[in-house]
Amino acid sequence: MKVILGSALLLFLMLFSVWEDQEIVNLGYATEEMRLAKAHQYERQQALMGKYYGLISLDRIERRAMTQLGLVRPQAGQVILMSKQ
């Protein structure tokens, strides 16, 4: 009986060890995947920022405002400055 219990305990410990190793490896895969995803998201964020600032560039906005919307610059006297005081 003692031999059977001892063998069962030994087997359990072995299986636990194998499971633990497997879990560590799985976590390693998951961590790596997330690290890569983070790096990819950072690069994407940089690319999108580049695009965003390209889209709001004054040169582009003014060109569109003048050519597509027909807007014009204010003439002298049309701009009235108000003192903050």
Place this chain on the structure above:
Amino acid sequence: MESPRAIQRKNGRFTFSMVCVVVGFCVLAFRLVELQVVDSPDLAREAKDQHRKIHLIEPGRGTIYDRRETVLAINSDVPSIFGDPPQCLNPRETAGTVAAVLGLDADHVEQKLRSPKSFVWIKRRIDDHAVEALRHMSLDGIGVIRERQRVYPNGALLSHVLGFAGIDGYGLEGLEWKYDRSLRGKRGQLLMDHDAVGQPIFSEVLAEQLPAVGHDIVLTIDMGLQYMAESALDEAIESTQAKGGNVIVMDPFTGAILAMTGRPTFNPNAVRQYQPEQWRNRVVTDPYEPGSTFKIVAAAAALNEEIFRSDDRLFAEDGHYDVGGTVVHDIHSRGWMTFSEVIEHSSNIGAIKIAQRVGEETFSDYLHAFGFGEKTGVDLSGESSGILRPRDRWSGRSLASLAIGHEVAVTPLQLITAAAAVANGGSLMRPYVVAEVRDGDGYTVMRTEPHVRKKVISIQAAAELTEILSRVVSQGTAGMAALPSHAVAGKTGTAQKADRKHGGYLKDQYISSFFGFFPARFPQLIILVVIDEPKTEFWGGKVAAPVFRKIAEQAVPYLNILPDVPGRDIAALLVAS
């Protein structure tokens, strides 16, 4: 019943077998000990080497911002196509397909795919649509790598100041080059365990090879003003059919450069499409003869030395004045003029007489005090010192020539820095474009503080000269620079270009310029406009002054610049402080 002989033979075989088994186990045990104990460290290292690799971590290049935190330069990753020739089964067919998608020469691609190498670039930095097209074709021996690329969202805007970074991420021109070490950061190493199919399992950054993200740079440049300056300059160049031009906008009290541009220009996103000479920031690299804008030096010296007051009179020789055998002319013949009128109407003869009264030695001292002949110390690459001959090499006509801006070459940046010294009450500032440098966590590691290089003239002399320069705009040669709401002080300049081949000056080739600051008594901006070889008109007051007005008119509401108010002027402020 077995015979004793048979039993003896059987025992012998059993003993032999046992000996063999024992010997066998001994050999195995020996080998086991050898592997597990003796060779263990080497074998363990070999095993690790097979599934561990060191990867380089490329640090992201820092971002460049303007003073309102608008992104001016940032990183982006773009796909590049490479070939693995040994894996390419049909180089001819593959080359034809790839060449058609990427717009390349098929023979050239085929030649690459027949290379004995295991890696060849097919085309770098292509668009995502081409990559998708190639992916769908699943070609043998063709792969995609994503590479970092520097992106300049505003295109050609501010290109000379920013410069550009090369294909390998190193700064090659402008601030990208000047601040390359800060922007580039430090490459790190990552130790990575792989499984049998090459999938990464664990990674660990090596402590001795920690990567450092590149620092971010914040400029003093305001992209709103930069755009106003560039569009006004473009319009002026187009309307006057000029060869080029420069504009600088500066805060006269700090030396912070708010806008800086030059033409011809280039787009840093497609730098190879332009000639290298278009990359040069001519505002700091190219000196020119300033002409009449330089008359402020003689005027400032005379007022500061109290040789003249603004209402003192001098004789302008009715437009003809012999200086060492050379007759100098004024455009409009005049007799007696006040000191103020000499500057207002830009009289050459009057300016020469002022310089003569100041004297060679004192005038030379003021030229150096205003920073001519030496670098301004701006944090941009390739700055020129300009050309100013030492006094012991002056000829008999040098004093007269220098008084009217000849025999001297200055960069636009030197000139605006000198003019700013008049605008701010007499202090020569060090101009700068980098306001601060921040590390990857956003902490400031370097901040530029305004730096007074020297005190050039007194506040009173500066205030008196400012009054005279205001009259240049209200009554003199720069009427087209006047603003309806704000008093402007400034000076025009029209200089013939020097003939570098044959000496003397080129006929019909001029540099027209104007610097102005406003509100005159307490200026917030100083603007210098230089137009190179205008064709339709050449007077500084008609070519450059309107460009100043155009920029100033837009800058007033943009920066909410209020007009002068009584009691608030530079002299009162500085005396009080």
